[in-house]
Amino acid sequence: MTVPPCRFSIAASDAPIELLPRDLSGWRQGNCGVDYVHRFDSGREGPELVIQALTHGNEICGANALLWLLENNIRPMCGAMTLIFANVDAYQTFDLQRPFASRCLDEDMNRIWLPDRLSCPDSHETRRAVELLPYIENADSVLDLHSTTFAVAPMLIYPQTSGNTAFADRLQFPFPHLLYDPGSYHQGILISEHQRHADKGVSLVAECGQHFAASTSQQALAVTLRFIAQHGMLDSCVEIPAWGYAADDTAGHYRIDRVLNAQTEQFRFAIPVKGFEQYCKGELIATDDQELIAAPFDNCALIMPARVPVAGEEVVTLAERLESTQV
Numbered sequence: 001m002t003v004p005p006c007r008f009s010i011a012a013s014d015a016p017i018e019l020l021p022r023d024l025s026g027w028r029q030g031n032c033g034v035d036y037v038h039r040f041d042s043g044r045e046g047p048e049l050v051i052q053a054l055t056h057g058n059e060i061c062g063a064n065a066l067l068w069l070l071e072n073n074i075r076p077m078c079g080a081m082t083l084i085f086a087n088v089d090a091y092q093t094f095d096l097q098r099p100f101a102s103r104c105l106d107e108d109m110n111r112i113w114l115p116d117r118l119s120c121p122d123s124h125e126t127r128r129a130v131e132l133l134p135y136i137e138n139a140d141s142v143l144d145l146h147s148t149t150f151a152v153a154p155m156l157i158y159p160q161t162s163g164n165t166a167f168a169d170r171l172q173f174p175f176p177h178l179l180y181d182p183g184s185y186h187q188g189i190l191i192s193e194h195q196r197h198a199d200k201g202v203s204l205v206a207e208c209g210q211h212f213a214a215s216t217s218q219q220a221l222a223v224t225l226r227f228i229a230q231h232g233m234l235d236s237c238v239e240i241p242a243w244g245y246a247a248d249d250t251a252g253h254y255r256i257d258r259v260l261n262a263q264t265e266q267f268r269f270a271i272p273v274k275g276f277e278q279y280c281k282g283e284l285i286a287t288d289d290q291e292l293i294a295a296p297f298d299n300c301a302l303i304m305p306a307r308v309p310v311a312g313e314e315v316v317t318l319a320e321r322l323e324s325t326q327v
C-alpha cells in the first residue's frame with residue numbers, strides 16, 4: 001500500500017521548548033542484536049518487562065527516562081527488563097522550527113501494530129516494528145512512554161482489563177486514567193497488540209505532559225520507576241522522584257467511547273480546546289463544513305484534540321468521565 005506522508009506539521013510550537021533530543025549514538029549498539037534495544041536479565045525468576053520510548057520521535061521525555069536508567073545502571077532485581085528506543089530515525093530529524101514534524105518519518109508508529117501491516121512491512125515505521133515485535137510478544141508487561149501536544153495533565157491509557165485496572169490503581173497514579181475497549185479506540189496501537197498476546201499482562205501508555213516541557217521528563221522517569229517498582233523489580237536503594245506535575249481537577253477515570261475523524265479541512269472546534277473540556281449531551285463540540293457535531297452523551301470529555309485538523313484524519317477522542325461509583 002502507499003503510505004501517506006506523516007502530517008505533523010509545519011507550525012512552530014506555541015509552548016516553550018525546554019527539552020531537546022540528545023545524542024543516542026552511544027546506545028545504538030544494544031546487547032541483543034537489534035539497534036537501540038537493551039535487555040537486562042537478572043537471572044532470577046520474575047516478569048519480563050518492556051519499556052518503550054520514542055514510539056513518537058518528537059516525544060523526548062521517554063528517551064530521557066531510558067537514558068537515566070542506562071546511565072545509572074538500573075538493573076532488574078528479578079525477571080528481565082528490555083529498554084527500547086523505538087523511532088530513533090524520526091527523533092534525529094528534530095528541527096526547532098518544526099518540532100512536531102519529527103513524530104514519524106512515513107507514518108504514525110502507534111497505528112501499525114496489526115498482523116496484516118507487519119506481515120508485509122512497507123514503511124520505515126513498519127520495518128522497525130517488525131524488529132521490535134518479538135520483544136513485545138514476549139513481554140508480560142509493557143509501558144509505552146508518550147507526551148502530548150497541549151499542556152494538559154499526564155494520563156494513563158490502557159485496555160480495560162482487570163489486570164490493567166488493578167495495576168494502575170496500585171501505581172497510585174493521581175491523574176486521569178483512560179480506559180478503552182480495543183474495538184472503540186485507534187486500531188494498531190502497540191499496547192493493544194501486546195494485550196492480544198498477554199491477556200494477563202499489563203499494557204499501559206503513559207502520557208507524561210507537554211512534549212517539550214522539562215516537567216514532562218521528570219514525569220516520565222517517575223512513572224517508569226514506579227512501573228518497575230510495582231513489579232517488584234526495582235532496587236530499594238533507587239530513589240523514586242516526585243511526579244513531574246501536580247494533580248488537578250481532571251483526575252479520575254474516563255471511558256474512551258470513540259475517535260472522531262475530520263471529514264473536511266473546515267473542521268473547527270466550537271471553542272479553542274486543549275483537552276479535558278467537558279460537554280453535556282447535545283452541546284456543540286465542533287463544526288465540520290456544514291455538519292454540527294454535538295456531544296453524544298453526558299460528561300463527554302475531549303481527549304487529545306489535534307492542533308491542525310486534517311481531512312480524513314483523527315481529530316479528537318471522546319471519553320465519558322465516570323463517577324467513582326462506575327469505576
Ligand SMILES: [Zn+2]
Nearest residue numbers: 056059146147
Ligand atoms: Zn505519542
